[in-house]
Amino acid sequence: MRLLTHNMLASNVRGVTSGYPLKLEATNWCTKDVDLNADFIRGLLPKIDWRALVAATRALNLPELLPEEQPSEDEIFAEGAVNVEGSAIRRIHHALLEIHVQQGALICPESGRSFPIEKGIPNMMLHEDEV
Amino acid sequence: MIQIFSKTAARGIHRAIQTSDSYCLFSNNNRMSTSDDFLRAQDMMSTEGNRGCSLSVQSTPEIEKKYVHRVYDAIAPHFSSTRFAKWPKVAGFLNSLRPGSIVLDAGCGNGKYLGFNPDCFFIGCDISPPLIEICAGKGHEVLVADAVNLPYRDNFSDAAISIAVLHHLSTVDRRRKAIEELVRVVRRGGLVLITVWAREQEDKALINKWTPLCEKYNEEWVNQSSPPVRSQSTTSLECIAENDEGTGVVKQIDDQLNKKCDDLEVKTIIDCSDLSIDEIDKTQQEYFVPWHLPFHRAEIGGASAAALENGFAKKDEKKGAVVYNRYYHVFVEGELQRLIDGISNAAIVDQFYDKSNWCIVLEKL
Numbered sequence: 001m002r003l004l005t006h007n008m009l010a011s012n013v014r015g016v017t018s019g020y021p022l023k024l025e026a027t028n029w030c031t032k033d034v035d036l037n038a039d040f041i042r043g044l045l046p047k048i049d050w051r052a053l054v055a056a057t058r059a060l061n062l063p064e065l066l067p068e069e070q071p072s073e074d075e076i077f078a079e080g081a082v083n084v085e086g087s088a089i090r091r092i093h094h095a096l097l098e099i100h101v102q103q104g105a106l107i108c109p110e111s112g113r114s115f116p117i118e119k120g121i122p123n124m125m126l127h128e129d130e131v
Numbered sequence: 132m133i134q135i136f137s138k139t140a141a142r143g144i145h146r147a148i149q150t151s152d153s154y155c156l157f158s159n160n161n162r163m164s165t166s167d168d169f170l171r172a173q174d175m176m177s178t179e180g181n182r183g184c185s186l187s188v189q190s191t192p193e194i195e196k197k198y199v200h201r202v203y204d205a206i207a208p209h210f211s212s213t214r215f216a217k218w219p220k221v222a223g224f225l226n227s228l229r230p231g232s233i234v235l236d237a238g239c240g241n242g243k244y245l246g247f248n249p250d251c252f253f254i255g256c257d258i259s260p261p262l263i264e265i266c267a268g269k270g271h272e273v274l275v276a277d278a279v280n281l282p283y284r285d286n287f288s289d290a291a292i293s294i295a296v297l298h299h300l301s302t303v304d305r306r307r308k309a310i311e312e313l314v315r316v317v318r319r320g321g322l323v324l325i326t327v328w329a330r331e332q333e334d335k336a337l338i339n340k341w342t343p344l345c346e347k348y349n350e351e352w353v354n355q356s357s358p359p360v361r362s363q364s365t366t367s368l369e370c371i372a373e374n375d376e377g378t379g380v381v382k383q384i385d386d387q388l389n390k391k392c393d394d395l396e397v398k399t400i401i402d403c404s405d406l407s408i409d410e411i412d413k414t415q416q417e418y419f420v421p422w423h424l425p426f427h428r429a430e431i432g433g434a435s436a437a438a439l440e441n442g443f444a445k446k447d448e449k450k451g452a453v454v455y456n457r458y459y460h461v462f463v464e465g466e467l468q469r470l471i472d473g474i475s476n477a478a479i480v481d482q483f484y485d486k487s488n489w490c491i492v493l494e495k496l
Contacts, residue, residue: 005254005272008233010284014187020284040252043231047287047318115282121267122274124282125258131189131280 001122003056004096007048009122011108011115013130019108021052022115024059028103036082036093044096045076057095065091188304189280197443198419198458199299200258203240205434205444206424206455207261211241220485221294222247224324224492232289235316237278237309238296242266245273254288256281278309283316291317292324295488297467298459301417306460307470314477314495323477323493330416330461332487342419342456416463419456426451467491 011019050070057065071088081087106115106122113130116123191200203210221244228234230250239245239255240262246253256276257263266273276282278296291313300306313323332338424435424444435453438444444455467489471477481492 001274002272004252005274008254008283008287009274010282012280012282014189037231040231040250043229044233044252047233119264119267121260121263123260124256124274124276126189126277126280128190131187 001101001117001120002097003053003099003101004044004048005122006056006101006106007052007096009106009124011106011111011113012124013108013111013113013126016108016110019110021049021055021109022106023109024056024101024104024106026060026101026104026117029060029099029101031094031098032100034093034097036090038077038082038089041089041093041096042077045073045092048096053095057099060099060101062095065095188302188308189277191277191279192301192305194301194458195299198456201438201443202422202455202457203259204261205438206422207241207259207265209424209428210422211262211265214241214243217243217247218294218326218486220483220490221292221324221326224292224322225251225290228290228322233287235281235283235288235291235313237276237281237291237293237313238299239263239266239271239273240295242269242271242273244292244294245269245271251289279305279312280308281312281316285315286318286321288317288321290322290324294324294326295328297325298328298461299457301458301460303470307473310470310477310493311474314474314493317495319495321495322480323495324490325467325493326488326490327462327467328459329484329487329489330463331484332461334487337487338418340421341459342421343415344417344419344458414463416461418459418461420459422455422457423447423450423452424455426453462489464489 006022006024009020009022011022013019054066054068057063075081076088076092078087081089084090100120101117102120104117106117106124107113108115225234225244225248228248228251232248232251234248234251234253236242236244236253236255239257240259242255242262242265244253245255245266253272255263255266255271255273256278257266257273258275258277260275263273263275274282278293279300293309293313297306297309300309310323310325313325317323330338435444438455439446439453444453446452447454464484468479468482468491471479471491471493476496477493478496479491480494481490483490
């Protein structure tokens with residue numbers, strides 16, 4: 001599960017009004033290189049819940065990866081930034097697309113329901129009494 | 132309010148853009164093992180089966196558990212090995228999406244459309260853990276989830292697709308709910324593509340190979356050797372009666388209890404293949420469609436042995452296969468459109484019939 005996916009996942013347990021964002025617990029994760037595409041990031045960024053993304057990186061014990069406040073568009077899409085090691089866009093790209101949580105859980109912030117992540121696959125199925 | 136635009140308008144909305152310098156968001160180096168799939172799925176279901184039932188539209192009826200979920204769990208590797216042909220209309224839709232689009236595939240099966248357009252980011256989900264593990268093994272971004280209750284926040288994705296999924300849902304409310312979920316998760320202006328099997332099959336002979344099911348009001352399992360003990364609360368679910376010792380014909384019981392719950396939406400769908408052709412209404416839409424799992428398939432040992440023992444699969448020695456029945460509600464012309472009539476925030480931008488499927492493209496308003 002990439003953090004981009006985490007950013008859109010929500011708990012759908014019956015009675016939960018805001019099952020978002022899911023608290024991430026990761027016991028095992030890895031990274032895989034993906035070519036950076038600035039246009040893709042540009043299209044995606046307005047939809048990303050920054051706080052949820054930052055919280056996810058913190059949960060992976062990566063406090064330095066992203067700042068609390070989202071950098072300005074000017075900074076993120078500055079000319080040549082994609083080629084600069086450690087630039088905002090490269091960090092955002094890395095956080096959203098290159099990190100894979102392999103083992104862990106997603107916790108509903110309202111009900112406390114834990115959804116397991118095994119072999120990189122979140123299981124979001126509910127029991128009969130939860131729908 | 133539903134508006135129907137012309138196909139030309141639809142194409143305009145698709146804003147087809149093709150780029151030459153495509154990039155790929157997926158790496159395919161993630162291998163997965165598929166061991167213990169069926170056991171895990173069975174565990175999950177027996178747990179669910181013993182829980183109380185509710186009237187929620189999101190509660191999975193027994194017929195879907197037994198004749199959709201379990202079957203796909205059991206046949207997953209074989210099913211996947213036969214599902215690779217990309218359907219041109221779906222391919223065309225996916226290729227028309229803007230680069231950078233996020234596409235949700237609800238009921239992605241073996242993931243044959245995931246990553247189809249390398250300029251888009253695909254996330255697939257399916258209710259069958261074995262199928263999802265197959266997708267993950269190909270390096271796709273996937274999760275286990277129910278298409279009737281998608282675990283995504285609102286208005287996020289640019290497109291959502293539901294390919295050959297809705298015909299496995301056994302009530303009109305569930306079919307409508309699944310469409311509402313697709314609309315909910317796409318952004319305003321986002322597109323939803325839905326395809327379903329048509330009753331109007333191009334190959335007319337095909338339907339004769341299927342088992343028509345009759346809808347009858349009933350509430351108890353006929354054969355108690357079937358999974359969990361059914362409680363009174365079962366009346367709130369749609370149930371399927373068990374086969375009568377391999378004849379394929381189902382007997383009914385408990386007419387008295389029927390009357391008690393006439394006003395509840397309770398029905399048992401039974402095999403009516405012994406009826407004459409005349410008796411089978413031309414409006415027949417509920418079927419069992421067989422899946423032949425050849426004896427030589429590796430998975431026949433574990434999952435199928437259990438299935439044969441439980442009586443929800445049968446051996447066909449002539450064909451050298453274990454035969455599973457999959458539940459289908461095949462759609463008639465206009466039915467998809469009617470389902471969408473009550474959805475106020477979506478407009479139909481295209482609809483067509485192709486390769487024995489009814490298809491519709493919606494835009495979120």
